[in-house]
Amino acid sequence: xxxxxxxxxxxxxxxxxxxxxxxxxxxxxxxxxxxxxxxxxxxxxxxxxxxxxxxxxxxxxxxxxxxxxxxxxxxxxxxxxxxxxxxxxxxxxxxxxxxxxxxxxxxxxxxxxxxxxxxxxxxxxxxxxxxxxxxxxxxxxxxxxxxxxxxxxxxxxxxxxxxxxxxxxxxxxxxxxxxxxxxxxxxxxxxxxxxxxxxxxxxxxxxxxxxxxxxxxxxxxxxxxxxxxxxxxxxxxxxxxxxxxxxxxxxxxxxxxxxxxxxxxxxxxxxxxxxxxxxxxxxxxxxxxxxxxxxxxxxxxxxxxxxxxxxxxxxxxxxxxxxxxxxxxxxxxxxxxxxxxxxxxxxxxxxxxxxxxxxxxxxxxxxxxxxxxxxxxxxxxxxxxxxxxxxxxxxxxxxxxxxxxxxxxxxxxxxxxxxxxxxxxxxxxxxxxxxxxxxxxxxxxxxxxxxxxxxxxxxxxxxxxxxxxxxxxxxxxxxxxxxxxxxxxxxxxxxxxxxxxxxxxxxxxxxxxxxxxxxxxxxxxxxxxxxxxxxxxxxxxxxxxxxxxxxxxxxxxxxxxxxxxxxxxxxxxxxxxxxxxxxxxxxxxxxxxxxxxxxxxxxxx
Numbered sequence: 001x002x003x004x005x006x007x008x009x010x011x012x013x014x015x016x017x018x019x020x021x022x023x024x025x026x027x028x029x030x031x032x033x034x035x036x037x038x039x040x041x042x043x044x045x046x047x048x049x050x051x052x053x054x055x056x057x058x059x060x061x062x063x064x065x066x067x068x069x070x071x072x073x074x075x076x077x078x079x080x081x082x083x084x085x086x087x088x089x090x091x092x093x094x095x096x097x098x099x100x101x102x103x104x105x106x107x108x109x110x111x112x113x114x115x116x117x118x119x120x121x122x123x124x125x126x127x128x129x130x131x132x133x134x135x136x137x138x139x140x141x142x143x144x145x146x147x148x149x150x151x152x153x154x155x156x157x158x159x160x161x162x163x164x165x166x167x168x169x170x171x172x173x174x175x176x177x178x179x180x181x182x183x184x185x186x187x188x189x190x191x192x193x194x195x196x197x198x199x200x201x202x203x204x205x206x207x208x209x210x211x212x213x214x215x216x217x218x219x220x221x222x223x224x225x226x227x228x229x230x231x232x233x234x235x236x237x238x239x240x241x242x243x244x245x246x247x248x249x250x251x252x253x254x255x256x257x258x259x260x261x262x263x264x265x266x267x268x269x270x271x272x273x274x275x276x277x278x279x280x281x282x283x284x285x286x287x288x289x290x291x292x293x294x295x296x297x298x299x300x301x302x303x304x305x306x307x308x309x310x311x312x313x314x315x316x317x318x319x320x321x322x323x324x325x326x327x328x329x330x331x332x333x334x335x336x337x338x339x340x341x342x343x344x345x346x347x348x349x350x351x352x353x354x355x356x357x358x359x360x361x362x363x364x365x366x367x368x369x370x371x372x373x374x375x376x377x378x379x380x381x382x383x384x385x386x387x388x389x390x391x392x393x394x395x396x397x398x399x400x401x402x403x404x405x406x407x408x409x410x411x412x413x414x415x416x417x418x419x420x421x422x423x424x425x426x427x428x429x430x431x432x433x434x435x436x437x438x439x440x441x442x443x444x445x446x447x448x449x450x451x452x453x454x455x456x457x458x459x460x461x462x463x464x465x466x467x468x469x470x471x472x473x474x475x476x477x478x479x480x481x482x483x484x485x486x487x488x489x490x491x492x493x494x495x496x497x498x499x500x501x502x503x504x505x506x507x508x509x510x511x512x513x514x515x516x517x518x519x520x521x522x523x524x525x526x527x528x529x530x531x532x533x534x535x536x537x538x539x540x541x542x543x544x545x546x547x548x549x550x551x552x553x554x555x556x557x558x559x560x561x562x563x564x565x566x567x568x569x570x571x572x573x574x575x576x577x578x579x580x581x582x583x584x585x586x587x588x589x590x591x592x593x594x595x596x597x598x599x600x601x602x603x604x605x
Contacts, residue, residue, distance in 0.1 A: 047087055047134060047136050047153060047155040050155075051083055051134050052158075053083075054078075054079040055131065056157075057082045058079035058102070058132065059128075059130045061074050061078055062130065062203075068203065068204050072104055075130060079102045080102065083096070095136060101134070102130070104129070104204070105124055105128070105131070106204055107127045113129075124160075126163050126294075127160050129158065130158070130160075132158075133154065133156040134154070136152070137150050138151045162293065162294065163208055163295070164209075164294055164600060164604050165243045165281060166299060167210070167212070167243060167280050169277045169299065169300045170262065171303055171304070172214050172263070172265065172266065174264055174265050174400070175304050175549055179264070179546075179586070187586060188259050190586070190593050192260070194299075194593040194597055198210060201246050207245055210223070211224065211241070211244075211280045212247075215268075215270070215272060216266025216267055216268070217266045217267035217356075218308070218310065218375060219269055220276075221241045223250075223255045225241065228380055228382055228386070232276070232377075233521075235279070235520050235531075235532075235533075238279050240283060242283035252390055261394050263400045265400025266400070267359065268304050268306050270302060270308070271306065271446050271507035272308070272355070272442075273300065274300065274562070275446075276379070277300070281537040282520075282531065284535075285531070285533025285537065286534060297541075297600055299541075300541065300543045303545070303547070303552070305362060305483075305553075306558075307500055307504050308356070308357040309355065309356055309357070309438075309507055311355070311443055312352070312443050313352040313374060314351065315340045315439075316339075318439055327438065329434060329435065333424055334352070334424040335409075348380070352407065352409045353407065354373075357504070359372065360497065361483070361497055361552070363483060364483070364487045364498035369497040369500075373406050374424075378402065381405075383395050409424075435495060437491050438499070442507050445523070445528050446508070446514070446521075447510050449489060450470075451465065452491065464513075464572070470488070470489070471506065471570055474569045475505060475558045476556065477505055477555045505555070508558065509558065512541065514528060518531045540575070541562055541564065542600075543579075543580045545559045546583050547582060556580060562580070563578035563579055579599065
């Protein structure tokens with residue numbers, strides 16, 4: 001006999017009941033959750049993009065405005081407008097709930113004003129922070145069945161910028177005539193706008209620090225003003241003039257003020273300019289524990305090829321095979337030959353320290369443009385009206401020939417660019433009768449004949465020279481037919497214009513390599529060493545080549561090398577790359593300054 005547990009009809013009925021229950025209490029909520037959840041996800045993506053963009057837009061305005069109150073108001077207003085503009089009302093039925101919440105933290109202390117530290121994972125001290133939070137309410141389509149009529153979606157955006165230190169190095173050489181002052185072609189308003197992008201002491205979180213180097217044949221730290229009493233060639237003594245945050249308000253002179261005083265004249269001592277920029281950044285390396293937390297930057301603006309060298313012309317440690325002091329021949333009539341010594345004060349006394357430059361282009365075989373004597377380094381000699389640090393900066397910048405005067409040991413007079421009399425003059429000035437060869441290295445330890453007399457390695461670090469070992473072959477100075485026309489560098493032909501250019505070119509390249517690798521010159525040991533400062537600046541370098549004069553174009557290959565640009569044929573470092581910008585017009589100069597400013601702000605986030 002068969003025993004049945006129930007009829008098929010009763011089982012079917014139970015299945016229908018179960019299906020109805022599952023549809024009402026399981027399937028509909030699951031489908032509703034999936035649909036409403038997908039809508040919520042899309043809304044959250046849109047809201048997240050809006051608050052992130054609002055934070056970034058606001059972050060760009062930090063420090064922009066006449067007062068801190070105006071700066072903060074502008075920042076908050078911009079963030080709110082940006083969020084509202086980028087999250088349109090009714091997006092998938094959602095709408096913003098009130099104004100976005102904007103929090104600003106100047107980062108002046110260790111408190112986390114905006115509560116964004118995430119257990120310390122997000123740095124807030126010495127970092128300016130904009131936090132933007134917003135909530136959108138979304139009406140539920142299906143979840144209302146379960147008593148959930150609306151869903152709130154929240155998102156927070158964060159923009160931060162750490163403090164920066166920037167040294168701007170501006171070329172004032174004679175070829176820049178017509179591009180300073182208030183002329184319509186002036187690049188000064190562009191440089192001033194670049195400076196004003198950063199936050200000084202009166203700005204919101206105004207801890208950015210800036211410095212200014214202006215250079216012709218010789219360079220000067222114009223801001224903060226240099227002090228000639230300090231030995232600028234010795235890192236132990238060079239402790240003044242680090243960048244500061246008073247560059248907009250300093251009563252003795254702002255960077256904008258000094259930029260406005262620049263007139264064109266002299267030559268192009270690029271190696272010294274780079275040296276001074278680095279020394280300025282690391283002037284407080286022994287005491288400033290915050291130095292390494294900042295983004296340190298050098299911005300080099302130039303319109304020509306290096307042609308200036310600053311040298312120690314009677315350094316007893318550097319001799320030729322004939323036992324003559326380097327560069328100057330015994331028959332030159334220079335009375336201080338053989339008397340130079342690092343045991344005496346660096347500049348002055350019998351030390352023949354000064355700058356020289358070939359003049360009139362870089363044409364191979366041209367000996368009419370030979371160097372004209374040793375000019376005074378403007379870091380060590382007062383110009384006019386000097387009674388303390390900075391008194392002569394205005395006069396120097398305003399005078400086109402301010403650094404043309406000869407050092408006292410040369411004791412010559414000049415006429416129309418030519419040295420005519422004096423104990424060091426012998427026939428045509430600085431001709432083969434006066435000058436024997438370029439030195440092994442310049443005053444700052446930058447080697448000049450990198451192929452035949454390469455710099456020693458420093459703690460295992462060696463400067464790359466390119467595939468041929470002649471790094472200057474990477475440059476347009478060497479390859480251009482109207483300049484060196486592919487002639488090799490000859491150290492014993494210092495009165496040849498091409499060789500003068502190649503010597504200055506190599507010194508600038510070596511100085512840039514040293515900056516990228518934190519190598520510094522120890523003049524007492526007569527050696528390049530790893531920078532001993534306990535707080536290293538590790539700067540990034542940006543360069544602008546202003547190619548307004550077709551007869552004297554900047555060597556963009558060199559500027560790429562100096563900047564460690566990704567396009568450089570000879571990479572100097574594995575650190576963050578800098579970038580070289582070519583600007584053929586004043587409008588392009590403005591664009592280059594804007595791009596560098598944007599890149600600095602990007603790197604500082």
